[in-house]
Amino acid sequence: MTTLEPPGTTTAAARPTRQGRTGPPGASRGRWALRDRPGVVWLGLAVLVALVHPFVPAASWLMVHLVLLGALTHSAMVWSTHFAQALLKTPTSLDERARQNARIGLLVAGQAAVLVGVPTSLWPLTVAGAVAVSSAVGWHGIQLWRRLRHALPGRFRITVRYYLAAAACVPVGATLGAWLARGLDDTTHGRVLVAHSMVMVLGWIGLTVTGTLVTLWPTMLRTRIDERAERLARQALPVLVTAVAVTGSGAALGSRVATLVGLALYAAGLGWWGRALLAPARQAPPRFFATWSVTAALAWGAVALGLVGWRVATADSWAEVADGYGVVAAVVAAGFGAQLLAGALSHLVPTVLGGGPSVVRAASAELNRGAVWRVTVVNLGLLVCLLPVPSAVRVATSTLVLVALAAFVPLLLRAVKAAVAARRALVATVAEHPVRPERVGPEPRVWSPGQLVAGVATIALALTLGVAVDPAAAGLGPASDAGGPGSVAAAGLTGAGSVTPTGETTRVRVEARDMAFSPASITVPAGNRLVIDLVNVDEGSPHDLSFGGDLRTERVMPGRSTTLDVGVVGASGQGWCTIIGHRRMGMVLDVVVEGSTAGTSTAGASSAGGAVAAEPDDGIRLGQEPDAAFRAVDAALPPLDDATVREVTLTVEEVELEVSPGIRQKRWTFNGGVPGPTLHGRVGDTFVVTLVNKGSMGHSVDFHAGERAPDEVMRTIPPGGSLTYRFTAQRAGIWMYHCSTMPMSAHIAAGMHGAVVIEPDGLPAVDRSYVLVQSEVHVDGDGSTAIKEVDADSAAADTPDAVVFNGVANQYDAAPLTARVGERVRLWVLAAGPNRGSAFHVVGGQFDTVWSEGAYVLRRGGGPLAGEGSKGSEGADGGSQVLGLAPAQGGFVEWSPTEPGSYPFVTHAMADAERGAHGILAVTR
Numbered sequence: 001m002t003t004l005e006p007p008g009t010t011t012a013a014a015r016p017t018r019q020g021r022t023g024p025p026g027a028s029r030g031r032w033a034l035r036d037r038p039g040v041v042w043l044g045l046a047v048l049v050a051l052v053h054p055f056v057p058a059a060s061w062l063m064v065h066l067v068l069l070g071a072l073t074h075s076a077m078v079w080s081t082h083f084a085q086a087l088l089k090t091p092t093s094l095d096e097r098a099r100q101n102a103r104i105g106l107l108v109a110g111q112a113a114v115l116v117g118v119p120t121s122l123w124p125l126t127v128a129g130a131v132a133v134s135s136a137v138g139w140h141g142i143q144l145w146r147r148l149r150h151a152l153p154g155r156f157r158i159t160v161r162y163y164l165a166a167a168a169c170v171p172v173g174a175t176l177g178a179w180l181a182r183g184l185d186d187t188t189h190g191r192v193l194v195a196h197s198m199v200m201v202l203g204w205i206g207l208t209v210t211g212t213l214v215t216l217w218p219t220m221l222r223t224r225i226d227e228r229a230e231r232l233a234r235q236a237l238p239v240l241v242t243a244v245a246v247t248g249s250g251a252a253l254g255s256r257v258a259t260l261v262g263l264a265l266y267a268a269g270l271g272w273w274g275r276a277l278l279a280p281a282r283q284a285p286p287r288f289f290a291t292w293s294v295t296a297a298l299a300w301g302a303v304a305l306g307l308v309g310w311r312v313a314t315a316d317s318w319a320e321v322a323d324g325y326g327v328v329a330a331v332v333a334a335g336f337g338a339q340l341l342a343g344a345l346s347h348l349v350p351t352v353l354g355g356g357p358s359v360v361r362a363a364s365a366e367l368n369r370g371a372v373w374r375v376t377v378v379n380l381g382l383l384v385c386l387l388p389v390p391s392a393v394r395v396a397t398s399t400l401v402l403v404a405l406a407a408f409v410p411l412l413l414r415a416v417k418a419a420v421a422a423r424r425a426l427v428a429t430v431a432e433h434p435v436r437p438e439r440v441g442p443e444p445r446v447w448s449p450g451q452l453v454a455g456v457a458t459i460a461l462a463l464t465l466g467v468a469v470d471p472a473a474a475g476l477g478p479a480s481d482a483g484g485p486g487s488v489a490a491a492g493l494t495g496a497g498s499v500t501p502t503g504e505t506t507r508v509r510v511e512a513r514d515m516a517f518s519p520a521s522i523t524v525p526a527g528n529r530l531v532i533d534l535v536n537v538d539e540g541s542p543h544d545l546s547f548g549g550d551l552r553t554e555r556v557m558p559g560r561s562t563t564l565d566v567g568v569v570g571a572s573g574q575g576w577c578t579i580i581g582h583r584r585m586g587m588v589l590d591v592v593v594e595g596s597t598a599g600t601s602t603a604g605a606s607s608a609g610g611a612v613a614a615e616p617d618d619g620i621r622l623g624q625e626p627d628a629a630f631r632a633v634d635a636a637l638p639p640l641d642d643a644t645v646r647e648v649t650l651t652v653e654e655v656e657l658e659v660s661p662g663i664r665q666k667r668w669t670f671n672g673g674v675p676g677p678t679l680h681g682r683v684g685d686t687f688v689v690t691l692v693n694k695g696s697m698g699h700s701v702d703f704h705a706g707e708r709a710p711d712e713v714m715r716t717i718p719p720g721g722s723l724t725y726r727f728t729a730q731r732a733g734i735w736m737y738h739c740s741t742m743p744m745s746a747h748i749a750a751g752m753h754g755a756v757v758i759e760p761d762g763l764p765a766v767d768r769s770y771v772l773v774q775s776e777v778h779v780d781g782d783g784s785t786a787i788k789e790v791d792a793d794s795a796a797a798d799t800p801d802a803v804v805f806n807g808v809a810n811q812y813d814a815a816p817l818t819a820r821v822g823e824r825v826r827l828w829v830l831a832a833g834p835n836r837g838s839a840f841h842v843v844g845g846q847f848d849t850v851w852s853e854g855a856y857v858l859r860r861g862g863g864p865l866a867g868e869g870s871k872g873s874e875g876a877d878g879g880s881q882v883l884g885l886a887p888a889q890g891g892f893v894e895w896s897p898t899e900p901g902s903y904p905f906v907t908h909a910m911a912d913a914e915r916g917a918h919g920i921l922a923v924t925r
Contacts, residue, residue, distance in 0.1 A: 067337045070111050077140050088157070121721070158230060198308070210233075213277065256313070289375065294343035295343075363416065377459060381400050396466045501527050511535050517589040529567060539716070543579065544578055636770060644684065646685055654668055674775075678756070684728065685728070699717065703735070735755070735890065736888050745834040749775070774831050775803070802915045804917060820923065
């Protein structure tokens with residue numbers, strides 16, 4: 001009978017030599033960095049993310065994929081190669097280590113790209129990673145097929161065929177995953193999510209595991225393989241492959257019937273295949289951590305399969321299937337994936353390190369430390385987390401589960417160290433007594449009733465502590481008013497008195513779309529626990545939900561969802577989206593509590609109409625002297641070249657900038673500055689603008705210089721998104737461009753505006769040409785040296801803290817613009833607002849040319865103003881003192897200073913000039 005030799009046997013094929021190597025010919029023995037280390041690194045990173053998850057974007061997604069895409073996918077590829085070689089005994093030259101290293105390196109690079117690209121919404125990076133992972137696994141499949149072709153006839157070739165079928169699933173699953181990362185509507189997201197997860201888990205991981213366990217399971221149990229194993233595996237393979245195809249395609253196409261049929265077929269195939277595992281288990285029941293952990297993993301895999309089937313069968317829509325999919329992901333990642341990996345590696349690592357029975361036993365002893373306690377805590381803890389327990393209990397229990405799972409990583413490192421030490425000792429003994437056989441004592445006892453009791457007690461302690469933290473949630477007392485994370489007091493929903501918990505839970509799906517929550521009001525019986533599933537169906541912007549304090553969700557990207565456990569509620573209150581300006585636009589959620597004797601909570605209350613009253617405007621302290629590092633924004637008009645197609649990239653960035661010397665604010669910018677870059681062209685020029693959103697919320701761009709239907713080119717794009725905006729300038733003017741995402745007043749006030757100068761035909765050359773973009777600054781706070789955000793309420797109420805030229809109050813007082821006596825000076829002026837126009841004036845100067853909104857109001861030399869190219873006559877005595885502009889209007893003025901001196905330029909709306917719309921033109925001889 002063919003078996004993979006279990007630890008402790010000493011056959012001709014697996015006997016220690018003086019070099020400490022064991023195993024079948026061609027097997028990879030000893031340490032191998034790219035085979036052994038990446039999986040441990042991915043597991044370690046998963047533990048790290050779990051510890052710091054409140055500070056990591058998309059932490060839940062990242063933890064699941066570090067285990068499944070990272071550690072488990074790596075192990076599936078490298079160990080299926082190992083088992084294929086052990087079973088087929090093909091020449092090592094067929095797939096040399098250097099080639100395997102290249103394949104593993106490609107896989108690791110692809111995994112890293114996906115694990116970075118999805119949380120950061122860098123879709124091109126995600127796609128590149130998906131292609132790399134698919135290519136690596138496809139290459140792996142080709143090598144397996146070559147091995148199968150070159151191998152002599154033998155038993156259990158069916159295992160390699162399982163591996164080939166598994167590898168074929170990866171390109172399909174990776175494509176679906178990349179599609180998910182692009183951002184989809186709720187229904188499509190739910191369908192693709194199920195299809196992606198089932199193809200990858202049931203196909204790639206599931207087929208690899210079932211193919212391997214046919215031979216590995218009895219080896220781990222140290223018994224013989226069932227005589228029927230090969231036949232059962234051969235019969236089950238077409239059933240399982242068909243089931244994966246039906247499940248994945250059924251979900252992708254939106255057929256819940258087909259999906260359920262596929263899941264049932266997969267369960268039937270597993271049942272048929274699983275008969276080969278029962279006889280070995282009856283002959284030699286699991287006695288070590290490795291077999292206990294794998295047994296538990298298989299049980300949780302069956303639970304996950306049932307959970308998916310239950311959600312697909314009972315949910316009202318595909319969107320609802322996806323809403324609670326986090327439970328399925330947790331069961332698959334922690335219950336199935338992590339335990340399967342820990343169990344398999346606990347057997348494989350000591351065996352593959354080799355060195356003889358004593359070396360294997362030394363490594364295994366480390367991996368069996370605390371085995372009963374770890375298995376008990378992980379599995380009992382997971383079971384508790386799936387029950388409707390209070391959030392404090394779930395947090396405490398899940399922390400213990402994490403500790404028990406994470407213990408495998410240091411134990412694995414200790415096992416390698418123990419194996420190395422034991423091997424050195426064995427080599428020394430053989431060198432001293434070359435004919436003395438190796439003596440190995442009886443196997444140590446792993447089972448421990450004391451550890452079992454300790455594991456149960458540990459979970460019981462977590463339950464007790466969780467109930468003590470929030471007894472109301474467990475129905476043992478009044479609602480907590482501690483105000484900590486997850487407490488009801490933080491939400492302002494407990495009212496003036498206590499409330500008796502009913503033990504019931506109200507769960508509500510709330511959609512964020514078009515600057516509103518739907519439904520906008522939730523009715524909850526007093527004493528019920530409120531759980532909100534927040535789903536972002538807005539295509540362009542992330543949203544969140546806060547009830548004040550620490551009771552809030554993370555920012556939810558378009559097409560994603562999250563769950564907020566509000567706790568037991570006793571009084572009405574209100575939640576809101578915390579992204580700047582969104583609350584004012586109406587993103588508020590009323591929670592109405594029925595049967596409460598307490599008055600309505602004022603937490604988060606809004607004024608009439610859903611708008612939040614603006615805070616009193618204390619202003620900011622202007623007039624501070626700039627420090628030595630201060631540099632004014634360059635106001636010179638960029639020179640005009642001969643190009644007719646002008647390409648520019650506008651990158652949205654959130655940057656800390658000065659709004660007045662010594663006063664800093666987080667500004668939302670195009671290309672890191674306020675205003676954005678000035679674009680300069682002629683009538684007939686084509687502009688190709690690429691907008692890239694590297695901000696933390698949705699943004700857009702509206703070019704007044706082009707005539708385009710706004711539906712596509714001016715749409716809001718989410719963080720990480722991009723679009724291309726192409727227009728041809730048909731008319732002259734100084735045109736505004738700006739972010740048009742609502743609330744537009746806040747986005748423009750935060751710095752998202754700039755100018756496009758399209759020169760009129762025949763515009764004469766001048767000696768100096770400057771661009772001045774006037775706008776308002778609204779600082780959230782007192783204007784101290786601490787970094788402040790934009791005050792959206794102030795922008796909506798038109799109560800600016802400063803009015804500025806080119807983004808910084810009074811900057812051209814500190815760093816004046818320059819000219820010489822007799823030079824011709826042209827000042828292009830744009831009133832960017834968002835709310836105020838400009839009455840542009842140069843103190844001590846008179847304009848002989850005024851051009852506003854595409855036409856001359858006054859022209860040097862007089863003459864008719866209509867008709868391009870009309871010259872008029874020299875010596876006309878008309879002049880102008882002010883260029884009057886409404887918000888978003890622009891123009892230019894010209895004059896030639898006749899005397900040296902400092903010429904202040906201001907808006908003659910003097911209150912705005914005193915708020916910072918002031919500068920100096922320094923004229924010298």
